[in-house]
Amino acid sequence: MTGDRRYGAIVIGGGHNGLVCGAFLAKAGLSVLIVEAADTLGGAARNAEIAEGYVAPACAHILHLLHPQVRARLKLRRHGLRLAARRLPTVALDAQGDHLTIRGRHLEGVISDDDVRAWRRLRRRLLRMAGALHPFLGRVPPRLGSDSWRDRLMLIRLALAVRRLGKREMREFLRIVNMNVADLLDDELSDARLKGALAFDAVLGTNFGPRSPGSVLTWLYRLAGEVGSGRTGLAIPQGGMAGLTEALAASARSFGADIWTGTAVKRIVVEGDRAVAVELESGNVLRTRAVLSSADPRATFLNLVGPEHLDTGFLRGVRGIRSNGLAAKLNLALDGLPEFTGLDRAALAGRIVIAPDIAHVERAFDQTKYGAYAAEPAIEITIPTLHDASLAPAGGHVLSAVVQYAPYGLAAGWEAHRDAFADRVMESIERYAPGLARRIVGRQVLTPADIEREFRITGGHWHHGDLAADQIFMLRPVPGWAQYETPISGLFLCGAGAHPGGGVTGAAGMNAARRVLSTRHGKDAG
């Protein structure tokens, strides 16, 4: 590999956003190189072998937010994306074994008619609002105070989208958007399991508890993403999340993009206020017309670009991004199918949530405020091997659990407490699945500190930065720089640190590519 060829664009990071971005750029005719530090593509959406023959989703384990335009325009189906499962129901575990299954608008289990009706009403309302927000996930956010027609048009569109909800729904939207999800759920529903599971959805991957104002917005935001997956709902790709990554890589290559793995970037070379090249750890310097970084904003600006090229106020903003992760990952290799009290095989194939009531989630959150992990965490479990037996040896299974809350800045330090933490998580799961521990043949724990190291995400935050009203849309990654451009001409962000943030959406990569193509960097390079 030499630096002879001059690429039109170099994308840093072969996670899903980087691959999407590279694919869109290549599709538009640019010569594109995607460089990934790890030996495997995929970033947080890749597989990990946790025991001989057992393949688990390294981080993300459910596909439900992938932007429809990414799927369609990049022809992911043609490039091999198959879903092993779709429309996964959510199973809300109950301490007494009286579990509740949420299948879209349908609720299965012992539950009052009032709650059944109220959930339908609430869901319909939230999905309408989410539907109004959805188009903005796939657009470049506007700049405030600018005279450009594009920015003004976008603001008008936003106002119209809210207005089109109708007077009543618009009022309701403007009221609840800054509410906390606990209040909203308590106002509308009475079933503890249902409220617990929904509250968990609202705060998963955020630095919020259900009683934090703004948690309705994070829920709507998640729903806005899910609206895009339409009838597919929560899905699991064939071959695990790597199935998606392979399709994205194949798509990018089909458009002519080069992809180099095991290629870590040392720095972005800035000359005359322009990003002109990427210097690799190997010392190779690759010149290019545009650099797109899917690394998180802190890593991009503080490490790869360096403060000497940036203004103090901007650096204050970047350093002030709240990007300490709160979610951990536990993967188990099992010698057989785990038994959860009261769950049959069909239910085990769903998305199992341990958040028996709102207070459980709030208590778990409260402990993280003081630098401790949750003694009784809220947990989301999938068993991907029920949908794709190839991921484990015959008869074996993989249990993948996302564990909220485990703060990056654990006061006692993660190195000494990783196992104790994993044991607490096991205890929490075993309460519902007695005997689970006896089936374990391999265990993998990823704390946010591990995620930071393994996936090169500063703070180990899945979303590269909290999703919260003061850090999304026009304010992401920092106010004034939400258009994927950066103060360095020719350098763009294309990762989860930019709008619309994290989750396996591909939207940040797609939007960034479009932005580049609309600027002279794209045109020159093309």
Added chain:
Amino acid sequence: MTAGARHEAPLLKTPFHPRTAVLNQAKQWGRWAGYATVACFTELAHEYFAIRHAATLFDVSPMKKYRISGTDAERYLNRLLTRDVRKLRTDRVAYAVWCNDDGKVLDDGTVFRLGEKEVLLMAQERHLAWLQDSAFGYDATIEDVSEAIAGLALQGPLSCTVLKAMELDGIAQLKPFGIARFDLSGTPLTVSRTGYTGDLGYELWTEPDKALELWDRLMAAGALYRLTPIGSRALDLARIEAGFIQANVDFIAADHSVRMTRQRSPFELGLDWMVDFDKGHFVGRRALLRERETGPRYRLVGLDIEGSKPAAGALVYYGRARQVGLVTSAAWSPTAKRNIALATLQAPFADKTDGLWAEIYVNKELKWEKTAARCRIVTRPFFDPPRRRATPAPDF
């Protein structure tokens, strides 16, 4: 520092207070950065004319002083300031401004290059957080050393004569903006040929416990040359004649402004010559490049106003009705014999040769009268004697 008396005093005393308090016959005190400073010792005219005719002493100890040290000190300052610090040699001083991301001026001040890796930055306003945050990623340590350095400004045509009488060898050879080091009975005494009067002058820096000795030796050496302690009012008059701008008078420190439209760029303050686009990146550079394309919204200009009534705070009109600016500093200049002012005008009107009027209110025996005085834009400084720059310093 312990709890109690010191921080509960509304005003602190400078190291020279024991002397200035005794001499302050007019009992006119002002406050500067939390210190009691003399506004006027005896009478304004007496003190002012001593600046232009003889020699004067002004206590500049309250000035904010930040010591910047480290292997990256120069790189750091080049990132912070709009000027190219690489051109500033050791034992030289430069006037400088620094900006925020939007290219708006945070403050102006003087940079004392004490060595390869050591610089002193002096300013009016407080910037520790900004200075430290700007050092992120640099080997540069910023300390507030304001209280560790006592300072006196010795200004006026006889100032070099006084220093020679004090037996500071070779002082006459010190060039403008140069730094020389001497010994004050075992303690370092730093002398810079700098000042805020636009005249021949020096600033003397030493440790606070040597302050009174410095004062006494200067006063003894200056006894034959009418060396006069002056207050801030006389100094202000001199600095307006010199055309110097002052933070919080002629512009507002950008990050202390409530109304963001009040912030000013170096171009808008007439400091274009201080902005060096060729030295590489500095904070605010991109915004200033854009402003260079679009042009500044305002210009700070010097005005010569007809009549003799000082125009402080006057609104400036183009024609009779169109308000185009504001006078920020003004005085009758006893030396230039002109009615002078510094004013901020909307950019298109800063090139007008005619048609500018200042609206001046004059109190005539309890009755306010409004007059419209014709203004002319003139170059600064309003008074600029050759002795200011002459080396060796003239000996009168």
Added chain:
Amino acid sequence: MKTHDVIVIGAGHNGLTAAAYLARAGLDVLVLERNPYIGGAAVSRELYPGFTYSNCSYVSSLMRPEIMRDLDLPRYGLQITPFRGGLTMTRDGDYIASYRDRDMHRREIARHSPRDAESYDRYSAAVMRQCRFIRPMLLETPPDPTSLLPRDLRGLWRIGRAFRDLGPAGMYETIRFWTMSMADFLDQYFENDLVKAHFTGSSIIGTGLGPRSPGSAYVMLHHHMGEVDGTIGAWGYARGGMGAISRSLAGALEAAGGAIRTDAPVARVIVRKRRVAGVALEDGEEISARAVVSGMDFRRTVLQAMEPGDLPAGLVKAARNFKIRGSSGKLNIALDGMPTFRGVPADCPALAGDLHVTETIEEFERAYDDWKNGRWSRRPYVDLMIPSLTDPTMTPPGKHYMSIFVQYVPPELADGPWTSEKRDAFGRTVIDMLSEYSPDLKDLILHMEVRTPRELEEEVGLTEGNIFQGELTLDQLMFNRPAPGYAQYRLPVRGMYMCGSSTHPGGGVMGAPGANAAREIIADLRAGKRA
């Protein structure tokens, strides 16, 4: 039977403000008050001989100066004196103080963090920008963002223009400010835990939020947007206690021909043919009026004073779901002399201000967690004041009155409702904690009144004891206060209005809801006359 033009339910400061404006407009106004005294939560009570307690609200800043002038309140006895400074004490015998003198204040911060001292001006400028943005809206009726009526569009246009005038950086800053937590806001400026804690208190007073809850930065603004004599953010004492504010409003009302009846509890609002006919008192007496305005909170007004059948179901649901959580308690103490505080010089001028003992944001947050879990904070945040240092008329000479506002205190406890024993235990928690800082405090206590949300609810009539008549979160501010579609002081029964702190711009002894409601009522009644 005589028909009044307007009946005002409740002689709290907002009811009295509305009544005074209505009477000055020439209307025949009657104020009905349940208690034997007026003032609601702005009262001066002599509960121990010779001592005057401001036993609910205790300091003044928010009362709009426009109202004081319009109603000529100084003529009726209102005098407001700003107090000096304040301080937060630490366990190790140090403290951080605020002083009105900028340089003193800065040097005091510098004692704890030189960097933070030099960030303070930038912090102040940011807070002042938000004050400038919000203050013009306080005496405006909130526009309905869903409406296309000219007055609503005009209102929205005004807000939009004020927003745009902030400039790009100011606009981003404002969006973030209104949605962020106080802890995050402070992190942008300060590094020192004690400095941050010292500035944190006003972000959680009276509210069911912790300093790490998004939206708490706004609550801080709510406490800084007032003024004393043009000094924005300053607080002061009403001479003679907070009751002086109510007495001056009553004076203005009576001078304009209005009347007040105390001991006149309203049982319900009488509605006939979808319009208001008057009110019925608890003893059965009926008083007729063309319009009724309720100074009670939204929940009481809609759910207790009115019949659900007279109102749209959505409104009833909104009232039921209105967040009006009690989170505060109050101790009022008669002292035999001035207590001492460890490490604080007896002549420290900041002692005349608000005193605190919460040292870190974490302590605030833990106090909040206690409340969430249904118990009073084990180490509560206190806003402790000794008004008699500034206003000697409050006590006999040499004695002192101590007012201790306590956050957080839940309206109901996890182990069941409040009892007198629990109330006393709560009082002991506070006094024991303060005794660590003031060893002689206990011995100086002559009399102590302890008030939990239960007392605030029962005596003052605030639902759940919420001092703001409803949480100050974005879902309940501006056009959302008290509920979307009902933010313009009218209820959907002709002649029925609200003027309490449940309406825009919310709680605090501000008077703005009363003045705004009166403006709407006068406009309606005049339009009605023309019709």
